Amino acid sequence: MPIMQLKEVNKYYKSTNGNKFHALKQINVSFEKGELVSIIGESGSGKSTLMNVLGGLDSNFEGNVLYNGKNIGNYSEKELVRYHKSNVGFVFQSFNLIAHLSILDNVTLAMTLSNVSKAEKEKRAKEILSLVGLEDHLTKKPDAISGGQKQRVAIARALVNDPDIIIADEPTGALDSETTDQVLDLIKEIAENGKLVIMVTHSDKVAERSSRVVKIDDGLIVSDTLGITLNSSKDNDFKEDATIKAKYTKKNLSLLGSMKLAVKNMQAKWSRNVLIALGSSIGIMSVILMLGLGNGVNTYIENTMNSQVNPLVVEVNMPTKVPDPNDTNPLASIMEVTPFTEEDIAKLEGIENVTLVEEGFSGFSLGSNKVTLNDITATFMNLNTLSAAITESDILSGKMPSENELLVTQAMATTLANGEDENSVIGKEITLDAVANKTAVSATQKISGIFAADSLSTSSVYMNYTTLGSLVVSKEDIELEPNVMHLTANDKDNREGISDKISELGYQGSAIESITKIFTQMSDIFTYVLAGVAGISLVVSAIMILTVLYISVVERTKEIGVMKAIGARNKDIKRIFTAEAFLIGLFSATFGVVIASILEYFANNLTFKYFDVNMIDITPTFILSGMLISILISMLAGVLPASKAAKLDPVEALKRD
Ligand code: ADP
Ligand code: MG
Numbered sequence: 001m002p003i004m005q006l007k008e009v010n011k012y013y014k015s016t017n018g019n020k021f022h023a024l025k026q027i028n029v030s031f032e033k034g035e036l037v038s039i040i041g042e043s044g045s046g047k048s049t050l051m052n053v054l055g056g057l058d059s060n061f062e063g064n065v066l067y068n069g070k071n072i073g074n075y076s077e078k079e080l081v082r083y084h085k086s087n088v089g090f091v092f093q094s095f096n097l098i099a100h101l102s103i104l105d106n107v108t109l110a111m112t113l114s115n116v117s118k119a120e121k122e123k124r125a126k127e128i129l130s131l132v133g134l135e136d137h138l139t140k141k142p143d144a145i146s147g148g149q150k151q152r153v154a155i156a157r158a159l160v161n162d163p164d165i166i167i168a169d170e171p172t173g174a175l176d177s178e179t180t181d182q183v184l185d186l187i188k189e190i191a192e193n194g195k196l197v198i199m200v201t202h203s204d205k206v207a208e209r210s211s212r213v214v215k216i217d218d219g220l221i222v223s224d225t226l227g228i229t230l231n232s233s234k235d236n237d238f239k240e241d242a243t244i245k246a247k248y249t250k251k252n253l254s255l256l257g258s259m260k261l262a263v264k265n266m267q268a269k270w271s272r273n274v275l276i277a278l279g280s281s282i283g284i285m286s287v288i289l290m291l292g293l294g295n296g297v298n299t300y301i302e303n304t305m306n307s308q309v310n311p312l313v314v315e316v317n318m319p320t321k322v323p324d325p326n327d328t329n330p331l332a333s334i335m336e337v338t339p340f341t342e343e344d345i346a347k348l349e350g351i352e353n354v355t356l357v358e359e360g361f362s363g364f365s366l367g368s369n370k371v372t373l374n375d376i377t378a379t380f381m382n383l384n385t386l387s388a389a390i391t392e393s394d395i396l397s398g399k400m401p402s403e404n405e406l407l408v409t410q411a412m413a414t415t416l417a418n419g420e421d422e423n424s425v426i427g428k429e430i431t432l433d434a435v436a437n438k439t440a441v442s443a444t445q446k447i448s449g450i451f452a453a454d455s456l457s458t459s460s461v462y463m464n465y466t467t468l469g470s471l472v473v474s475k476e477d478i479e480l481e482p483n484v485m486h487l488t489a490n491d492k493d494n495r496e497g498i499s500d501k502i503s504e505l506g507y508q509g510s511a512i513e514s515i516t517k518i519f520t521q522m523s524d525i526f527t528y529v530l531a532g533v534a535g536i537s538l539v540v541s542a543i544m545i546l547t548v549l550y551i552s553v554v555e556r557t558k559e560i561g562v563m564k565a566i567g568a569r570n571k572d573i574k575r576i577f578t579a580e581a582f583l584i585g586l587f588s589a590t591f592g593v594v595i596a597s598i599l600e601y602f603a604n605n606l607t608f609k610y611f612d613v614n615m616i617d618i619t620p621t622f623i624l625s626g627m628l629i630s631i632l633i634s635m636l637a638g639v640l641p642a643s644k645a646a647k648l649d650p651v652e653a654l655k656r657d
Contacts, residue, residue, distance in 0.1 A: 398449020
């Protein structure tokens, strides 16, 4: 049985005007192993079309092209890949070597697609390259060798997996007569070793040196004549070796293999890829920085709040009253704070993780609250009782008040000192006039210390709840009713839960806490808006990567055609391009993280110098999620170009210049 047999093969091309062009007409021909066949004919007669059909690059024909009795037109994709890998090797007029790969890598590529180990594929490639006389040029790029040498590399590449058939479309068309002779000798030797070599040629001199000449005219075989007799080869250089095929074509391209190829491909356009990675790193960098800034600001707000109050203590207020429109004095009803009942207190005492429940009073008055020392009067707005929330650290000088003692704020102390040192008022007896529980009290008290109020606080007086209680009882014979409660948590971590529980029960937290909450929420919103804006730059970088990969696919169309001809699956092509997208993503993520960290360092140095805080706080989570997002985005951007590359028609791709 002939190795290759064509039966009634017809090939039609769709031409632009919608008609069909009949390129191969009723072709009936057979080829045997060990033949060196020249296909000759005018330009446009159908020689390349026939080669593409024979080589399984074009399966869109009518009739039967039988390889070992099986029609390659009916091959599955898998069988076709196998055919390209193991049974047929291509040699082209324009060599079609991959410019950015070394001679050695060009030859090993076919084995890379079969996941052959580096040592093994290099051994085999060196062996075949020395057979074609190129053992001294392994590391050179195709640009650095002559045309004849390039064609010998291409022949080595075609032979590396030991195919039965070599298909050569004008292999000497681009060579001078001397190198033509050398390449022809090589081709003849291959046929003499038992392979079927089918080559297209324009040259009669070339045709004369083959064992058979088939002439095509206008899609028809018009003659088929015998030429010279080939001698069976004396040496076994290119003899068929079944173990090679078995060894070098079995497996498929591995993930690692595609990654390594991607790295090699990217090295070819190194500066472009670095620039793209840098450009797209800006997006991920801004996202990480913005999240870090938001985090830093929130931490700052939280710390500020915690330094103001005892972190264990939760302040509880009664819910704000809605003013009654029928009230004759609606303002008074707002000013009046509802006291806690026994029942309220019992509820608060029932909250989990609370170790101490303190009754307190906080009164606000405009004008009627004052302390008087030696005819000098200092007015104040707030009359407060002490709780666990206030500690020694809140006292600027002096000590915590005991019975019938009180604290004044610094501004009040300054007023009362009347030009002398403010600390001189400590220990002095003063007259206190204030309103508590709707009761005007007036009593002599001692200043025990000065309260360290921050600049935001109004002037206030602090005293013990029992002291204030006894003042009210002695005046009106009624009990002081608490209007603020302080709960002490057993642990800092339980504070939040207690805080949540009191709002659940319908009470309110402290004003400062709600203000902090609002600030935190505002800074969160701010952060998300900024991160959103930064996210837009991620989209921009995705488009950038998409464009570059598209350009890369267009630039490398021919390379993709070659890869398919030597047995790359669509999947493999897709994988290689996806791997390139992944690497760009990885690089840009790394750049982004590094730049963000450097900026964090400098920004924090600056804010620490002037405000004593680190404004940006980038966590490992931000870095990790930023990197993941960056890689994901570039891989998504790679999907379209990669599948475009995978879908390229090998015949069209190989025609491209
Ligand atoms: P040869 O290699 O002998 O010069 P080809 O096999 O390349 O000729 O082409 C044979 C005929 O088919 C030519 O007339 C050419 O114009 C036509 N042809 C080749 N490829 C296509 C195609 N993709 N679409 C339409 N017509 C084509
Ligand atoms: Mg041609």
